[in-house]
Amino acid sequence: MSLKVSDLSFSYGPKRALDAVTFEARSGKFTALLGPNGAGKSTLFGLLTRLFTSPQGVIEVAGQDLRSAPRAALAQMGIVFQQQTLDLDLTVRQNLTYFAALHGLSGRDARTRIDAALDRLSMLERAHEKARALNGGHRRRAEIARALIHQPKVLLLDEPTVGLDAAARAAITTHVHDLTQDHALTVLWATHLTDEVLPDDDVVLLHQGRIRATGPAQDLCGTQTLKDWFLSQTQAPA
Numbered sequence: 245m246s247l248k249v250s251d252l253s254f255s256y257g258p259k260r261a262l263d264a265v266t267f268e269a270r271s272g273k274f275t276a277l278l279g280p281n282g283a284g285k286s287t288l289f290g291l292l293t294r295l296f297t298s299p300q301g302v303i304e305v306a307g308q309d310l311r312s313a314p315r316a317a318l319a320q321m322g323i324v325f326q327q328q329t330l331d332l333d334l335t336v337r338q339n340l341t342y343f344a345a346l347h348g349l350s351g352r353d354a355r356t357r358i359d360a361a362l363d364r365l366s367m368l369e370r371a372h373e374k375a376r377a378l379n380g381g382h383r384r385r386a387e388i389a390r391a392l393i394h395q396p397k398v399l400l401l402d403e404p405t406v407g408l409d410a411a412a413r414a415a416i417t418t419h420v421h422d423l424t425q426d427h428a429l430t431v432l433w434a435t436h437l438t439d440e441v442l443p444d445d446d447v448v449l450l451h452q453g454r455i456r457a458t459g460p461a462q463d464l465c466g467t468q469t470l471k472d473w474f475l476s477q478t479q480a481p482a
């Protein structure tokens with residue numbers, strides 16, 4: 245089940261941040277929402293997660309309309325925010341158990357799901373460690389595992405590698421690509437870093453609030469590198 249966005253617009257007062265944004269992120273695919281600073285990525289994530297709403301446009305999460313069925317739509321969504329959101333004084337398992345409880349999961353069911361989610365991110369052996377003791381990459385992996393506990397159909401990640409070193413960035417990018425082996429999962433990954441995108445990934449290029457291109461990365465960039473293509477698309481006068 246996919247994520248569908250149709251004709252979505254949003255303004256901050258007179259400032260148009262998103263203009264008739266339309267795209268689909270498909271299940272079993274890693275879709276990179278690629279855009280330079282100020283493109284509107286955070287605004288789009290704010291609308292997808294219902295931090296704020298727009299009177300214009302439609303967002304469908306795994307077939308559920310976010311406006312008319314927000315609970316059902318949000319139940320299908322896992323979210324990894326740009327800012328770190330673990331409680332540093334709790335262990336990894338305690339952080340995830342707390343989140344599971346918020347989703348009405350407890351006891352053996354919660355424990356099984358938590359173990360499975362941690363295992364998917366190669367974090368099971370760190371379950372007993374305090375979040376404070378983890379490096380930035382492992383904290384992020386714990387957050388991604390946490391976002392998977394309720395078995396969402398759509399996983400949203402807003403610039404998840406910000407502040408991480410190159411090795412941690414590569415590890416997380418690989419782990420999340422591996423998650424899409426699960427054909428039921430749709431991943432939308434916001435970034436301005438083209439080296440996080442593989443040739444076979446879908447790209448949604450957002451620039452100055454508008455979708456400029458969509459399609460597999462390798463088809464969009466042709467003989468150019470993705471980085472050169474991205475710069476050519478976003479540095480030219482609009």
Ligand SMILES: Nc1ncnc2c1ncn2[C@@H]1O[C@H](COP(=O)(O)OP(=O)(O)OP(=O)(O)O)[C@@H](O)[C@H]1O
Pocket residue numbers: 256259260261279280281282283284285286287288
């Ligand atoms: N609260 C706000 N009030 C007015 N304008 C805003 C506000 N938040 C964002 N904007 C503007 O909306 C546009 C889109 O911003 P947004 O933060 O969504 O972009 P972004 O792609 O997430 O950029 P970044 O990578 O820098 O976070 C920008 O022109 C920005 O200046």
